[in-house]
Amino acid sequence: MTMVEFDVSPRARDYTQSTLKGLIPDESELTAGCLIEPGKSYGFFTDTTVCIGCKACEVACKEWNNLPADEVGLTGHSYDNTGALSSNTWRHVAFVEKKQADRAAAETGYGVRENEQAAFQSGWLMMSDVCKHCHHAPCMEACPTGALFKTEFDTVVVQQDICNGCGYCVPACPFGVVDVSTTDGKAHKCTLCYDRLKGGLEPACAKSCPTDSIQFGELSDLHARAKVRVEELHARGVTTAYTYGAPGDPGSTGDMQYLNAFFLLTDRPEAYNLPAAPTRPSNRVKPALAAGLMAVAALALGAVAAFAGAPRHGQ
Template identity: 55%
Template sequence: MTLFSDLFSEGRLWGRLDDVQHDAGYEDHPPRVGFFTDTSVCIGCKACEVACKEWNDVPEDGYLLTGMSYDNTQALGASTWRHVAFVEKPLDVAVTDLGMPSVGAPAGEEQAGGDQATPSGADGVRWLMSSDVCKHCTHAACLDVCPTGALFRTEFGTVVVQPDVCNGCGYCVPACPYGVIDLRKEDGRAFKCTLCYDRLKEGQKPACAQACPTESIQFGELSELRERADLRLAELHDKGVDVARLYGRDPEDGVGGDGAFFLLLDEPEVYGLPPDPVVTTRDLGTIWKHVGAAAVTLAGLGVASFWGRRR
């Protein structure tokens, strides 16, 4: 079993931002890859969910319509590695800030991101749709806490669970700042998106990106995806979509940037994402130093007490 102190001595916790593969022990490796999901063109077709389940043989979730939403999977989990969120919001003044027409707007008015504006009824409803997935963090707390090595960093910079090594301890579940990892009830093991590691090794796109009809899910080298995302954000801002923002793109954020990041049309909380995620193992180094100092202090006090009694 690898101890946290060993991880620090090996430099595996809170490594470098630019080369996570090298930090994981890969001397020669391909460029880091990931996903850029542009939610402004997501149409909620769920082709990515279906492709993910079919390729990875992920069990079905059941048909869970609640009467409140068309979102039948509702959240990421051990049997939902891709989740298309349907967020229904009333059309209001804020919607016109997106460049989308409110109910009764003149025909032909420009609709930046208009795929996600769907008037319905007298008041109208705006559907925000986004295909969520594991973020494959630069600083992945799940890797830090796994005692068996079931979670590992691949040569592509992605994070994968090996089900045959997982002992079901569940430490990775609370460690994830996004609530992505889940234990499957049938056998107690952890499962999540692998970014189709088997396909990557064959030079193929992940199944979800291959199936996406609008290219909302874009796969490629992470550095190129970040450049592409910056251009897309600037394009939307030029069109007056001032609320558009990138989420998980910044390498200086609390997880060192995500290997799967997003362009959003509202606050992260609206999509069920934490506004300021922080890797949960960030302070482990300081904690272990304090533990060591406390242990030395207690040992010293014990020795002093022992000799004091003998005198």
């Protein structure tokens, strides 16, 4: 018999009893292998190749954040009855069933599975989507009240006591994450469990993930882990594996720099409902203002000429 070696923190031996008296200090060290300290960058690395679509992350998120259910019903879109991220849903598991190319499907009817597939999850993709906590967060840059801010953990959070529900963050987001709730009239999105981070706890979704598809940690660690994972997958023949949202990747385009929550994907970004090349909206503020003001200035000069040229006396 071979012993399986687990990478367990030695501190785990300090907590062997089933009922604890209180919080474990720096619990994240035991569950995620990292200490949570202000001033450092934290994020998620979501490895979609090991996602099994159990939706534990969706449930854990709803439970911890006290979020109500969205529509209860069936969408007919594989096992995805959540649909999309919303003000009440901050983790969303996407299910992609690969079908035959549209041309063939038009002849044979839709919903026909690919009958020639490469190995390894090429026919059924699952991805737990979440707020990307962008380095240059467009929602935060757009927010006119300062309700959206960068925390000491380099994550992006809406302050619920400040948001006045102007809704400008919603079209600003290149990923369709932020949403204004019709219940309370405030913008809501994933907080990367800001309250848990403050208490030294790993975010609820990452802690509940049974396959470690969602990994929480310091961003530089996660980038290194993702790189190793991509190389490992390539070596095993999954040449389509790539990261989305790490520096230089798709998703980090157009001055977005990088996303604190990034992904490992095996199909085009669009298949997972992600944009291939998002851009940083605030870069368009100055060009628009300058061009508009120049046009107005030119027309104002024209107006001066028109008034000056008009006869001063008589008809």
